[in-house]
Amino acid sequence: MATVPELRVIADVSVCCGVLAAPAVFAQGRSDGVVVVLAGRVDPALRAAVAEAVDLCPTGALSLAGAP
Amino acid sequence: VTFRPFWVAPPPVGPPVRVRAEEGGPAWLVTRFADVRQALSDPGLSADTAAPGYPVGPGHRGASTGGSMIRLDGRDHQALRRLFVGEFAPHRLDPALVTAAAELVADRLAAAGPGSDLVPVVAVPMVETVVAGLLGVPPEGRAELAARVRHLHDVTFPHAELDAAERGFLDWLGAALDAADRDDLLGRLAREHVRPGHLSRADAALNLRLIVAASLQTTSSMVALGLLGLLEHADTRRLVADPGALETAVEEVLRHWSVVQTGPRRVAVADTVVGGRPVRAGEGVICSLPAANRDPDGLHRSADSLAGIDVERAGRRHVAFGYGPHQCLGQHLARLELVTLYRVLLTRFPRLRPAVPREELRFRADADIYDVAALPVTW
Numbered sequence: 001m002a003t004v005p006e007l008r009v010i011a012d013v014s015v016c017c018g019v020l021a022a023p024a025v026f027a028q029g030r031s032d033g034v035v036v037v038l039a040g041r042v043d044p045a046l047r048a049a050v051a052e053a054v055d056l057c058p059t060g061a062l063s064l065a066g067a068p
Numbered sequence: 069v070t071f072r073p074f075w076v077a078p079p080p081v082g083p084p085v086r087v088r089a090e091e092g093g094p095a096w097l098v099t100r101f102a103d104v105r106q107a108l109s110d111p112g113l114s115a116d117t118a119a120p121g122y123p124v125g126p127g128h129r130g131a132s133t134g135g136s137m138i139r140l141d142g143r144d145h146q147a148l149r150r151l152f153v154g155e156f157a158p159h160r161l162d163p164a165l166v167t168a169a170a171e172l173v174a175d176r177l178a179a180a181g182p183g184s185d186l187v188p189v190v191a192v193p194m195v196e197t198v199v200a201g202l203l204g205v206p207p208e209g210r211a212e213l214a215a216r217v218r219h220l221h222d223v224t225f226p227h228a229e230l231d232a233a234e235r236g237f238l239d240w241l242g243a244a245l246d247a248a249d250r251d252d253l254l255g256r257l258a259r260e261h262v263r264p265g266h267l268s269r270a271d272a273a274l275n276l277r278l279i280v281a282a283s284l285q286t287t288s289s290m291v292a293l294g295l296l297g298l299l300e301h302a303d304t305r306r307l308v309a310d311p312g313a314l315e316t317a318v319e320e321v322l323r324h325w326s327v328v329q330t331g332p333r334r335v336a337v338a339d340t341v342v343g344g345r346p347v348r349a350g351e352g353v354i355c356s357l358p359a360a361n362r363d364p365d366g367l368h369r370s371a372d373s374l375a376g377i378d379v380e381r382a383g384r385r386h387v388a389f390g391y392g393p394h395q396c397l398g399q400h401l402a403r404l405e406l407v408t409l410y411r412v413l414l415t416r417f418p419r420l421r422p423a424v425p426r427e428e429l430r431f432r433a434d435a436d437i438y439d440v441a442a443l444p445v446t447w
Contacts, residue, residue, distance in 0.1 A: 015393070017146070017149060017153065017392075017393045017394075017395060018149070018150065018153035018154065018157065018397075019153070019389075019395050019396070019397065019399060019400070027159070028154065028157040028158075028159070029154060030154055030160075031154050031260070032150040032151075032153065032154050033150060033153035033154035033155075033156070033157050034150065034154075052384065052385075055385065056384055056385065058108075058109075058390070058391045058392050058393070058395035059109070059392060059393050059395075060109065
C-alpha cells in the first residue's frame, strides 16, 4: 500500500513580519505578532489553505517540506 | 520621462523602465507582479527617504518621518514593527468596535437621506470612529480627535497649517501615552515599552501617528471606491447572504483600485538586480502596485479579467497591501472594516446605488492615495 508523504510546514520566525494567518495551522504571538506553527504536520484537508499561506507570506517565512 | 500616478497614465506591465522621480533623480519603475515582490523583499533596497538617491515624490504631507518604522530597514525596522504588529493580528481585533462604527455611519446615512454623499457621511466617519476606538478615545472626545487628524487625510487641508497640525497631534499622542492606564493599544505600549525605557515617548508617538495616518486615508478611499465597485460589478444580495463571497469580493476591489498608486519607493544602497535590470547603488525604485495587480502572469488570471472587477475569479494573490517586511501592518483591520461596513450597508439599504451617472463622478487621479471626491448614493 502506498503511503501518503507527510507534509510539514516550517516557519522562519527570524524574518516574520506578522501579517498572515491561516486558521488551524498558524497563530500569531500575542505581543510581537510573530507566527506560531500550531500543527507542523499539515492535515491534507488544509493543504490548499497552507499552500496559499506559504505563497502569500510577504517575507518568505513559511515553507513546506515533504511536498511531492 | 517623469513618473506619473497609475490612474493618470497606467504604464504597460513589463520589465523595469527608467523614469524620473517627481522631485528626485532617476529611478526604475517596476510594474510586473514578480518584480514588485522581488524589489520589496530586496535588502539592498532601502525605505529611508533621507538616503542619497531616494526617488522623492511631491506628496510629502506633514513634517517628521524620521524614527517612523515605514522609513527603517532590516533589524531596526523589524524590532520596532514587532512592538506594534501583534496589536493588529486578526484575533486581537475587536469586531464589536468595527460593527458599532458601521451601524453608527449607517444610521447617519439613513438620517441624511437619499442623494447624500457617501464620503463625508459614511467613509470618513467610519475610519475616524475606528481610529478613536483603537486609541481609546471616548465618544465625547471623537469630534476633537477628528479635528486633530484631519490634516492626515483631507487633501483640502491648508498647506500652511500642516506643520502646526502635525506638532499638535504628536503632542496629543504623547500626552495620551502619559495618561494611558487601560489594557488597550496605548496602555500596553506605554506600560510595556515606553515607561520601561526601550522606546522613546517621541518615537512611540511618531509610530502611532504613522498607524493613524495609514489607516485613515487609504481606508476611507477604499470604503467609497470599493462600494462603487461592488454596486457596479457584483450581485449584492449574494454578498449579503454569503460571507465568504463578500470577503472574496473585497479582495477584488482592493486589487482593482490599488489605491496606493505612487509607491512604495526604495533606493538602492548596494548594486542589485530587479526584474533582470541592474540597479546601481543610489538609484531609485518606484513600485506600481496597481500595475502589478494587473499582471496576468503574477495573478494567474487573464488580462480581461484583471482589467475590470471580476469577483468570480478574485483571490488574495495581489499586492494591494504591498509586499515584503513593510507589508501593511493594518491589513486585517482594513479588511474587517470593509467587510463589516459593506455587510451592514447592503443589509440596511438593499437597493443602495450611485445617485449620479458614472461620468459625473470625479476621481482624484493624481493623488498619492487614489480616491473619488464624492459618491452620492440613493436607495
